[in-house]
Amino acid sequence: MKEISLKKLKVVNTLIECGSAAKAAKVLGISPSAISYTLKQLTAQLDVSPFIRKNNGLKPNEHALALQEKYREIMALNTTRKKFIISTYSLIEFYLADYINSMIDGTLLHFITMDTCENERLRKLQHREVDIDIGGRLPKDVSIVSKRYLYSKMCIMASNNHPTINETFTLDDWQTNKHLRWQRDSGSISSMVNNMDFQTPLFREREISWESPNLLTLAYLCSSSDNIIMIPEVFVESLKGMFPLKSFRSPEALDMKFECYIHYHRALENKVNSLDLHNIFDPKPR
Structure with missing residues (x-):
């Protein structure tokens, strides 16, 4: 293959990912005419x-796909450093830090605050500003x-x-006790819990005494007060090990399931898979 600049390879990669010159230009921060000029070169x-023009955009041929593979190889070489930029929730951060640090010596884990905007989370993954994002499905x-x-x-926790x-x-118990609410913004946590609707009386009429995105903080507050909190059951044993807490199965009317997703750029797939992050939790339905 003839020597192609990294800048041109990036244009090809973005065109394949976006499917159109207009979208690619927006992602790259350049004009559509600059995209056309690069394709001519x-x-x-x-x-x-390297592309075939279709009614619905640009379709890559084998030449474009080969250029994309070349781009991914170069980017992979540029990320051989033992560093992962991770965006997730506080308690998952706690698990990840403990697991990865004990597994890989010399790995730098850089945790950053997760954006509440899905589009911004996606943009940071696309541009490799974040390596791993664990949260609501994007x-x-x-x-x-x-x-x-x-x-x-989901289950209920209260102080021992x-x-x-x-x-x-x-x-x-649900209706007579004050509640702690795990929430980052309107809907950000509830979107990960099936059947959770803040407009129903069971949720709308709760008396909320504290609200925070930090589940560790809420667990501490729960253990030292008469407040109750609804959390994913998968976190229960760890929280019991840290704080004097007890857990309860939710009443049938509050039977809900929590799910979150791990996201990363395809160029990092082998590196992320090598971490075996699913070993931290059991992801199978209970």
Whole structure:
């Protein structure tokens, strides 16, 4: 293959991922005419056009796919450093830090605050500003791998010293106690829980005493007060090990399932797979 600049390879890769010159230009921050000029240069270098024009956009041929593979190889070489930029929730960050640091010496884990906007999360993955994103499911994108990471029942937690909740948890307990709410913004957590609707009386009429995106903080507050909290069951044993808490199966009217997804760029697939992150939790339905 003739020597093609990294800049041109990036244009080809983005065109394949976006499917149209207009979308690719927007992602790259250049004009559509600059895309056209780059394609003309590539056609001259290759003696053949790498794309076929269709009514619904540009379709890559084998030459374009070969250029994309070359781009991914180069980008993979540029990311051989033992560093992962990870965006997720506080408790998952806790698990990941403990797991990866004990498994790989010299790996730098750089955790950043997760954006509440899905499009911004997706953009950061596309541009490799974030290596791994674990949270609510993002819209489909050909350049991003999306896999279900956690699937768990929701349950109720209360302090070991709670004065009124003993062996079982009832709807009356739900309605008479104050609540701690795990939430980042309107809908960001509820979108990961099947059947959770804040407009129903069971949720709308709750008395919320504290709200936070940090589940560790909420678990501490729960253990030292008479407040209750609804959380994914998969986190229960770890939280019990850190705080004096007890857990309860949710009443039938509150039977809900939590799920979140792991996302990463396809160019990082081998590196992310090598971490075996699914070993931290059991992702199978309970």
